[in-house]
Amino acid sequence: MSVELGFAETPEGPLTADKFPSKVGGIPAWLNPEFILPVEKVRCGVCEKPMILLLQLYTPEDEPPEAFHRMVYIFICSIGACHKTSWQKRSQLPKDNPYWNPSKVDDSNQPITTHHAAHQCVVCGLHGSKTCGKCKAINYCSREHQTSHWTIGQHKLHCGATDLSAEAVAKGIKLCRNAVLFPEYEIVSESETLPDSKEQDTLTEGSSLNNSQALVPVGDEVYENSNVDVDEAFLKFQKRISFQPDQVVRYARLEYNENTDPLWISDYGKPTADDLPPCEHCGQQRTFEFQILSTLLNHLNIDNTRTDSLDWGSLLVYTCKANCHVLKKVFVSEIIWRQDFSEEGLNFGHGKLEA
Numbered sequence: 001m002s003v004e005l006g007f008a009e010t011p012e013g014p015l016t017a018d019k020f021p022s023k024v025g026g027i028p029a030w031l032n033p034e035f036i037l038p039v040e041k042v043r044c045g046v047c048e049k050p051m052i053l054l055l056q057l058y059t060p061e062d063e064p065p066e067a068f069h070r071m072v073y074i075f076i077c078s079i080g081a082c083h084k085t086s087w088q089k090r091s092q093l094p095k096d097n098p099y100w101n102p103s104k105v106d107d108s109n110q111p112i113t114t115h116h117a118a119h120q121c122v123v124c125g126l127h128g129s130k131t132c133g134k135c136k137a138i139n140y141c142s143r144e145h146q147t148s149h150w151t152i153g154q155h156k157l158h159c160g161a162t163d164l165s166a167e168a169v170a171k172g173i174k175l176c177r178n179a180v181l182f183p184e185y186e187i188v189s190e191s192e193t194l195p196d197s198k199e200q201d202t203l204t205e206g207s208s209l210n211n212s213q214a215l216v217p218v219g220d221e222v223y224e225n226s227n228v229d230v231d232e233a234f235l236k237f238q239k240r241i242s243f244q245p246d247q248v249v250r251y252a253r254l255e256y257n258e259n260t261d262p263l264w265i266s267d268y269g270k271p272t273a274d275d276l277p278p279c280e281h282c283g284q285q286r287t288f289e290f291q292i293l294s295t296l297l298n299h300l301n302i303d304n305t306r307t308d309s310l311d312w313g314s315l316l317v318y319t320c321k322a323n324c325h326v327l328k329k330v331f332v333s334e335i336i337w338r339q340d341f342s343e344e345g346l347n348f349g350h351g352k353l354e355a
Contacts, residue, residue: 003192003260006057006249008185008299015186018100020058020069024248024299026184027125027177028053031071031091033099034115035330038127039141042075046082050142051075052124052181054086057251057290066325068095072317072334074292078182081308089331090319123149123176135159145180152176182300187249194243233267241293248296253289253319262291264339265313271337279332282324286335289319313339 008024015021017029030036042051054074061067075087095101098115119128121141128139130146138155140146149155153176158164240263241247252260264270276286292315302309316337326332 002252002254004189004251004254005192005244005247006187006189006251007246008248008296009188011184011186015184020060020071020100022055022057022187022189024055024185024187024296025053025182027120027181028056028073030125031069031093031099032330033117036118036120036125036127037089037331038129039121041331042087042126044077044079044082047077047079049077049079049144050124050126051077051087054182055187055249055292055296057187057249059251059253059289061323064323064325066094067092067323069093069097069100070323072289072319073331074315074317074336076310078310079308080306080310086315086336088317088334088336090323090334091331092323092325121145122173123153123180132159148180149173149176152179185299189249189251192244192250194240231267233264237263237265241295246295248293248299249290250293251290253287260288262288262314262316266339269339271316271318275337276318276335279320279322279324281326281329281332282320282322284320284322284324286318287321289317291316311340 006022011021011023015023015026015029017031017033019029020031021029023029028036039050043049044051052075054076056071056073058069058071060070070090070092073087073089073091077086093099119139120126121128122138123145124141126141128141130140130142132138132140132146132155138149140149149172150159153172155172158169158172250263252262278285292312294311294313297311300310316339317334318337319334320332324332
């Protein structure tokens with residue numbers, strides 16, 4: 001099975017929408033800049049605060065033509081106690097569209113566009129339907145983010161000032177985003193390469209695992225525990241990941257007609273057909289597309305000493321196999337299935353993350 005691995009790297013430049021970036025954190029790079037998400041669609045189902053971008057993957061496909069540009073967005077609440085809720089959407093555009101590489105150009109060979117980019121929240125990048133009542137110059141998605149920008153972003157010092165430098169404004173926005181959002185990384189991909197069987201045995205010699213032995217993560221340390229029972233899937237997962245341990249994403253839908261399975265962290269808690277209903281728009285099967293590994297947590301500036309810190313074992317993303325195009329719908333809902341490690345690394349939770 002061919003798999004593309006994603007690695008989180010510091011970006012060399014701005015990850016703007018015209019570059020169709022795959023990335024972690026920061027504000028979303030919207031595929032459709034005219035119609036972007038309002039906060040009402042991305043509020044946590046538990047604490048009701050705005051969820052933030054975990055990652056987005058640019059995954060263009062040949063069929064149908066409307067999926068020439070295709071982006072999957074994953075939003076999640078940063079509060080670990082709320083981690084059973086998430087929001088995952090697919091957005092796509094045909095090759096000829098009003099935003100990127102349109103077919104119509106003017107006399108100067110410049111693209112002709114008739115759209116107006118939507119206002120974005122200065123903090124999180126969601127639709128900025130609200131405006132600062134005093135200066136009328138800054139847009140927000142919600143009162144929560146307006147308050148964050150007023151205090152953390154120092155807008156209370158900048159609001160209405162006529163002699164304020166652009167650098168001071170940008171510094172305030174950066175301070176606010178650093179406090180509210182996950183850090184931004186570019187996801188750089190490469191094909192998974194595995195050693196041959198003999199080399200694999202050599203690489204894992206001295207650390208081989210059996211059903212009564214496992215490497216158990218506890219905080220930032222890893223210990224060998226010989227008093228636990230581990231299933232075969234977990235052993236396979238550990239061995240497979242060990243060859244390229246910095247991977248944060250595994251993308252498996254490389255062939256349109258090829259059905260692939262995730263790299264499970266357990267033989268238990270796998271989704272059934274009832275857990276993965278067909279697409280509500282076209283009736284086609286949802287199939288596994290990619291998974292987000294727990295190694296991504298190392299890049300999110302999470303305080304692991306907190307009992308309510310964000311955590312997961314693996315997030316598995318299932319999307320419509322037909323990439324159906326729904327008229328008048330910019331975003332189409334998809335499904336995430338979660339498998340969790342316990343603190344000992346062995347008791348596995350699972351479940352579909354609800355929007």
